[in-house]
Amino acid sequence: MNLGMNVALSMEALLRSDPLVGAAFWSAATVGFYLLAKAVYRRWPRWWLLPLGSTPALLIIAVLLLDTSYSEYIRGTHWLVALLGPAVVAFAVPIYQRRALIRRHWPLLAFGMVVGSATAVASSWGFATLLGLDGALRLSLLPRSISTPFAMTVSSEIGGIPDLTAVFVVMTGVLGAVLGEVVLAWLPLRSTIARGSLFGMGAHGAGTARAYEVGAEEGAIAGLVMVLVGLLNVLLAPLMVIAFARLG
Amino acid sequence: MVLGFWLVGEGVVRLLSLPFPGGLVGLLLLLGLLASGRLRLARVERGAAFLLSDMLLFFVPAALAVLDHREFLSLTGVKILAVILLSTATVMIATALAIDLCYRWMSRHESRNERSPEHGSAAAE
Numbered sequence: 001m002n003l004g005m006n007v008a009l010s011m012e013a014l015l016r017s018d019p020l021v022g023a024a025f026w027s028a029a030t031v032g033f034y035l036l037a038k039a040v041y042r043r044w045p046r047w048w049l050l051p052l053g054s055t056p057a058l059l060i061i062a063v064l065l066l067d068t069s070y071s072e073y074i075r076g077t078h079w080l081v082a083l084l085g086p087a088v089v090a091f092a093v094p095i096y097q098r099r100a101l102i103r104r105h106w107p108l109l110a111f112g113m114v115v116g117s118a119t120a121v122a123s124s125w126g127f128a129t130l131l132g133l134d135g136a137l138r139l140s141l142l143p144r145s146i147s148t149p150f151a152m153t154v155s156s157e158i159g160g161i162p163d164l165t166a167v168f169v170v171m172t173g174v175l176g177a178v179l180g181e182v183v184l185a186w187l188p189l190r191s192t193i194a195r196g197s198l199f200g201m202g203a204h205g206a207g208t209a210r211a212y213e214v215g216a217e218e219g220a221i222a223g224l225v226m227v228l229v230g231l232l233n234v235l236l237a238p239l240m241v242i243a244f245a246r247l248g
Numbered sequence: 249m250v251l252g253f254w255l256v257g258e259g260v261v262r263l264l265s266l267p268f269p270g271g272l273v274g275l276l277l278l279l280g281l282l283a284s285g286r287l288r289l290a291r292v293e294r295g296a297a298f299l300l301s302d303m304l305l306f307f308v309p310a311a312l313a314v315l316d317h318r319e320f321l322s323l324t325g326v327k328i329l330a331v332i333l334l335s336t337a338t339v340m341i342a343t344a345l346a347i348d349l350c351y352r353w354m355s356r357h358e359s360r361n362e363r364s365p366e367h368g369s370a371a372a373e
Contacts, residue, residue, distance in 0.1 A: 034305045052304055056311040063315060070315040077309040083299070084306045089274035090296035096282045096289065108347055108354070116343035123335040131327040141331055145339055148307040163313030168332060170311045176336045183340045187348075194348035202340035205304065231275075 012066050023076030026068075030077050033058045045213075052206045053174040084149040091227045098224050108193050109221075113229050116201035120145040121240065139244065140164040143233060144172045147204040150230030157237040158244060169204070176203025177210040184214070196221025201229055 037051035037058065048054075063073055074081075095102075102109065121142050128138040140160035143151040148169045155165035180199045189195050195214060199207035200222035208226055212219030281287040314320060320328065 030308055031305065034302075034308060055304070055308050056314075059308065059312055060315060063312065070312055073312060073315075074309055080306050081309050084303070086274075087299045087303045087306055089278055090292075090299040092275045092278035092282065093289070093292055093296035094300070096279060099283075108350055111350055112343050112347040115346040116339055119342040120335065120339045123338040124331060127331040127334045131331060133324070133327055133331065137324075137328075141328070141335075144332065145336065148303075148310070152307075152310070161313075163310055164317065166307050166310035167314045167317075168328070169307070171329070171332050172336055175333055176340070179333070179337055180340060183337065183344065187341065187344055189344055189348045191348055191351040193351060194344045197347050198340040198344040201343040202336050 012068075019075065022068075022072060026073050026076040027080070029062055030055075030059060030080060033062075047174070047178045050174055050177060050206060050209075052170055056170060084152070088149045091230075094223055095227055098220060101220065101224065105193055108191075109197070109225065109228065112193070112197045112201065113225060113232055116145075116197070116225075117229060117233060117236070120201075136161050137164070141168055142240070143237075144168040145176075145202055145204065146230045146233050147226050150234050154233050154237045154240075158240050173203050173206030177206040179203070180207055180210055192217045193221055197225045200225030204230075 034051060034055045037049075037054040040054070041049050041051050059073075063070075124141045124144060125138065128134070128141050133141070136159065139158055140155055140162075142158065142160065143154035143165055146154070146169075148166055151165050151169045152162040154160075155162045176199075180203055183198060184195060189198075192215065196211050196218035199211035199214075199218070201207075203210070204226045208219060208222040211222035278287070278292065282289060282292075319325075
């Protein structure tokens with residue numbers, strides 16, 4: 001017990017001594033916990049072990065144990081967040097690969113995405129208002145259903161707090177992956193498009209991973225919907241700004 | 249391959265400071281190059297697969313922002329959780345129902361008009 005405390009204290013001192021040491025340590029810890037969480041999930045694929053949730057949880061524990069603040073942590077790991085830019089560009093590849101699927105089903109996909117996006121924004125706003133949440137917090141909740149790089153962009157454009165949105169996106173992904181299966185068991189859905197879209201629309205990346213477990217085509221559709229909805233929302237963000245300026 | 253892709257992405261992000269996020273412009277440009285046949289898919293496939301399969305890692309640091317918001321441990325956190333759960337369920341049900349009803353309507357319409365079996369079976373199970 002005492003030894004553990006001493007180790008923690010001396011590590012704290014070491015991390016404070018040089019910003020570069022801190023940056024290297026937290027970057028390594030982030031990547032390390034992520035790889036660990038992935039390996040654990042591959043071995044035991046339970047929803048509460050999804051790397052999406054378990055990696056931040058492990059890191060939060062580590063940050064609290066070492067008495068580090070968020071600003072100290074993010075200073076060292078900001079370069080990882082910056083990689084989201086190229087990751088958005090990389091979405092061009094799956095879109096291109098599924099061009100046949102888009103060409104065949106575009107009316108259905110487009111219809112579902114418009115209905116889904118409208119429902120996402122309207123229901124987030126509605127439920128938040130109902131429960132007495134407002135201001136930047138409410139705005140940060142709106143782009144929650146879409147994939148993080150897009151969501152953070154939309155959030156900052158409509159006046160939310162991008163970091164908070166990232167937190168909500170993660171929560172949505174973990175909860176949505178589970179919720180999707182409940183909905184799937186409930187609703188008598190005939191088309192694979194509907195089954196895939198509900199995951200891609202409601203729970204982005206985590207949902208897509210889940211949809212692949214339901215079926216290969218469901219997974220492909222979920223991935224596609226996730227990307228296209230992200231794009232759609234980024235393009236529509238300026239319109240949302242106008243709409244919410246009116247609503248107050 | 250990976251490096252070539254990386255440069256396309258980063259270059260576009262840096263060069264164009266349009267009102268859209270740089271990544272979006274890069275995406276459209278890359279999609280255009282692929283569609284016009286100027287760029288072979290094999291050249292960017294691996295780099296993109298790497299970025300996308302480990303995309304989760306890139307936003308983990310941002311999710312730790314919750315540390316700066318201790319108020320989430322109180323009633324506000326419960327409320328937020330409720331909003332997320334209710335809204336996500338609503339979105340999923342609405343999306344799935346909209347598409348499924350539309351799909352049923354379309355396949356009924358189609359079979360009455362032309363009786364083409366391949367269209368219906370491709371999207372059904």
